[in-house]
Every structure is written in C-alpha cells, then in structure tokens.
Amino acid sequence: MTQRMYLTCALGAILLIGTGALLSSHAAAGPANRGFKPFPDASGEVQTLSVGGALNQQGPFFQAQGTNGRSCVTCHSNRTAWALAPWEVQQRYLQSAGTDPLFRPVDGATCPNDDFSTPGARLSAYRLVLSKGLIRIGLPVPANADFSITAVDTPCSCADTQNVSVYRRPLPATNLRFLTTVMWDGRESPAGNTLNDSLRSQAFDAIMGHEQAATAPSNAVLDSIVAFERSLYTAQVLDHAAGRLEAEGARGGPEPLMQQPFFIGINNLDAQGQPGTPDVFDLYRAWNHSNQPDRQSVARGEAIFNTRPITISGVAGLNDALGLPVILGTCSTCHNTPNVGDHSVPGPLNIGTAAASERTPDLPLFTVQCKDGSTVQTTDLGRALISGRCSDIGKFKGPILRALAARAPYFHNGSAASLNDVLAFYNRRFNLNLSQQETADLVAFLNTL
Ligand code: HEC
Numbered sequence: 001m002t003q004r005m006y007l008t009c010a011l012g013a014i015l016l017i018g019t020g021a022l023l024s025s026h027a028a029a030g031p032a033n034r035g036f037k038p039f040p041d042a043s044g045e046v047q048t049l050s051v052g053g054a055l056n057q058q059g060p061f062f063q064a065q066g067t068n069g070r071s072c073v074t075c076h077s078n079r080t081a082w083a084l085a086p087w088e089v090q091q092r093y094l095q096s097a098g099t100d101p102l103f104r105p106v107d108g109a110t111c112p113n114d115d116f117s118t119p120g121a122r123l124s125a126y127r128l129v130l131s132k133g134l135i136r137i138g139l140p141v142p143a144n145a146d147f148s149i150t151a152v153d154t155p156c157s158c159a160d161t162q163n164v165s166v167y168r169r170p171l172p173a174t175n176l177r178f179l180t181t182v183m184w185d186g187r188e189s190p191a192g193n194t195l196n197d198s199l200r201s202q203a204f205d206a207i208m209g210h211e212q213a214a215t216a217p218s219n220a221v222l223d224s225i226v227a228f229e230r231s232l233y234t235a236q237v238l239d240h241a242a243g244r245l246e247a248e249g250a251r252g253g254p255e256p257l258m259q260q261p262f263f264i265g266i267n268n269l270d271a272q273g274q275p276g277t278p279d280v281f282d283l284y285r286a287w288n289h290s291n292q293p294d295r296q297s298v299a300r301g302e303a304i305f306n307t308r309p310i311t312i313s314g315v316a317g318l319n320d321a322l323g324l325p326v327i328l329g330t331c332s333t334c335h336n337t338p339n340v341g342d343h344s345v346p347g348p349l350n351i352g353t354a355a356a357s358e359r360t361p362d363l364p365l366f367t368v369q370c371k372d373g374s375t376v377q378t379t380d381l382g383r384a385l386i387s388g389r390c391s392d393i394g395k396f397k398g399p400i401l402r403a404l405a406a407r408a409p410y411f412h413n414g415s416a417a418s419l420n421d422v423l424a425f426y427n428r429r430f431n432l433n434l435s436q437q438e439t440a441d442l443v444a445f446l447n448t449l
C-alpha cells in the first residue's frame, strides 16, 4: 500500500511537469486586468475572472486565521477551480515531506487519533486526501433524529455512531452567485438565510474547524473573505481539441458566465407542476454549424445533456416530492440552472452515490435503523445528519457543473475518478445505455464547462 502510494505521488509530479510546459505557451491569453492567469487542466485550460478586479491575493482568504497554518487556499486553490485535486495534494505531500498545513490530523487524516508515528503510518493516515482529495467531516447525529446508527463498518479509526465521520470533496469556492444551498448537505443554508448569511457562517465555521482557530474571526475578516470569493467566476477557456471556447460564436469561459442571469427557482416547476425548460445549456449551439469535428462533438454533447431521455425513478427528493414514481427526464431535469447546471432549488436529492452497492472499500459503511422499522446502509447519511430524518439519508445537492475538467474526482465522495466514470455511474443507476458516441460527445461537452 505504502509503495503504491509513493508511485502515485511520483506520477502526479511527472504529470505536473508535463502540464507546466503547456501553461507558459498560453499564459498571455485571456483578459489581462481582472483575470487570474489560466491554468492547465485535464483537457485544456481553466481561468478565473474577478468582478471588480479584486485580484488581491494577500487578503484573509489567503492568510492563516487559526492555529494550524491553514488558510482557505489550503483546500480551495486557483489552479484547481478553487477546489482540491489529488495530484496537487500528492505533489504537496512530496514537496513538504508531509508537513504542508493540509496534512493536519483534525480533518486531513482519516481520523484525528490515527497513528502518525512513522512516515508509513502518516502516509496511511492521509490516504483519503492523497488518493481522492477527501476531507473528514465530523457531524453529530441530531438529537431529534428519527433514526440511530447501529453499526459502522470502517477501515478508518473514527467509528463513532453519535459523532459521525464522513469523507467529502471540497466544493469550489467560486461561481457562488449561482448557489441555491451551501455545502453538499446544505447545512450552512438554513431557511431564511441570504446567500451572504450562509457564506459568512460557512467562513466562520471553516476558520474555527478546518483552521482550528482559538478565537472567533472578526467581522472584517469574514466580510473580506466573502467579498473575495463572491467576486470569482471560473470556467474552462481552452479545449485542446475544440480550441478557444468563445470561438465561432460559442459562449464558453468565465466572461459570459458573469453575465448569466440567475435567481433561486429560475428554471423550476411552474405553478401547474410542469417542469421548466430542459434546454438548460446553450453555450455551444453555434458549433452545430462548425466545420470542425471536435466542435460538432461538443455541440452534440450539449444537446444530449438537454434532450437525451432518462427514466428517473427511485430518486428521493424528486420522485416522491412530485408524487411521480417515474419521470421521463434528462440530465437537465436535476441540473437545471441555465448554463451553470446546479439544481435551481435547494431540495437535496438521493441519486444513489452513497448507496451500499456503490461503496468502495476505503469508505465507511453505516447501518442505520429507522424508527419506521426499515434499515438502510449508506457510506454517507448526507442531509439526514442535518435534518435528522431517515427519508433524507443519502441526499446531496445537485452541484454546479462548471470548470469540471480542473477538479476530478467527482461526486461528494470522489467515487468517480473521471467524467467517463460519472457517466458509467449514470448508466448503471438509470439503465441509460449511452452509446460510445453519446458518451464521447457528453464528455467532450462537460470538459468545456
Ligand atoms: C481542510 C480543507 C478546507 C479548508 C481549509 C477550507 N475548506 Fe471550504 N470546504 C471544504 C470541504 C471538504 C467542503 C465541503 C464540505 C461539505 O459539504 O460537507 C468545503 C466547502 C466550502 C464551500 C461551499 C461551496 C458550495 O458549493 O456549497 C465554501 C464557500 C468554502 N468551502 C469556502 C471556504 C473558505 C472561505 C475557507 C477559509 C475560511 C475554507 N473554505 C477553508 C474544505 C476546506
């Protein structure tokens, strides 16, 4: 195990050197004034623009606010779309011999009481952040819960059934204007909160928790952090196959994203319960008329996302909420915020990513006894750890789908290593039978977001 991990780390470093060369050849591209430089990623380049030109990279978002040396950028870095990529984690582990502030027992390790006494033990303790960029999230079972956890089968030493440890991917701290709920389980967005309230409370909790601050942050620090992250817009700007993403009338990249209208519920069910438009993405429609085959593929992928029928059944939060056991939908039924792709209302959904059948051996498996007599097994209780309701087990928000190429692996637990793996999941879960061509087109499209 130890040897394999070192090998992966070395590969990560080689990958970095390889892509570093690409960076310099395109570094001059993109708006000069309010843009950060573009960064190479899996399929091209990703870039962040900042509204109002708030390019100050010395502010509190970048400064340690607590006692363990971490700041927000420790887990939300510009070059990975303000999220955290395993290749970057591995590189930091190698370069710092495991001393980078990311590697702190509190939540970087699988459990604070892991063995850290030898280099091999430390490597093992940090294996989930190294392999999948997963951070431990500790949450208590709510006092009023209509369920109890009766067993935890876990390879990690945190096995408490009251103070539960789950392992999740950092969400991007960018494109925040489009959020309908903050965090995978919406825990920072109680009813009545404005987005600003939620983000302030999130920053406070991150400083007290991830950064292990001894004293509460000042209002000035919180305001500065929230203003900075709210100014950011991030998207893919260049695709190695299709070229620049605003070419030939296309509207990829962060500039059009800044202009994209949004309000909560923008494309939700209307008063009659009829769904909004499935035509959610139209960034690459102009490429239907391109002569360039790779651009045509992206345009086809966008159309597949909007129109390819999916028989949606058994999705708690959707089928039960609408009283429809079967919904003939599309990818855009759930990913319905125009040209952004998150769920346009806060309602969390259980699509099965935390189901026992999808469990990988590196994750815990919880056995949950519900008061109604049923038993559920899951790798992450999701929204249920906030609401205390059994019916919310396994529910997560429908996340924003921009800048995907910069931030694999996917889903709350990093269970899909690539976009192909994401589609393999949907094939399994909804019997999609996507053809090879449809899969290739969808991946080409998702990579341009
Ligand atoms: C140790 C890693 C780590 C650090 C440090 C960290 N975060 Fe996060 N961040 C995460 C993880 C993991 C999540 C998702 C957790 C969840 O949903 O349960 C997250 C989620 C978020 C989100 C939610 C985005 C969304 O789509 O809902 C925001 C905003 C955010 N972080 C901002 C910050 C800020 C601001 C700081 C510094 C004050 C910070 N983070 C520090 C790991 C980190």
Ligand code: HEC
Residues within 6 Å of the ligand: 305, 310, 312, 315, 318, 329, 330, 331, 332, 333, 334, 335, 349, 350, 351, 353, 354, 396, 397, 398, 399, 400, 401, 404, 409, 410, 411, 412, 413, 422, 426, 442, 446
């Ligand atoms: C029934 C609702 C639903 C449908 C249909 C659906 N999704 Fe999702 N999607 C979700 C939810 C909920 C998540 C978050 C799940 C998680 O992280 O556990 C998600 C996550 C994703 C992610 C990962 C994003 C990230 O940041 O990790 C991608 C990519 C994605 N979906 C693409 C698609 C595509 C492509 C389709 C059509 C083939 C599709 N989705 C259909 C609800 C849906």
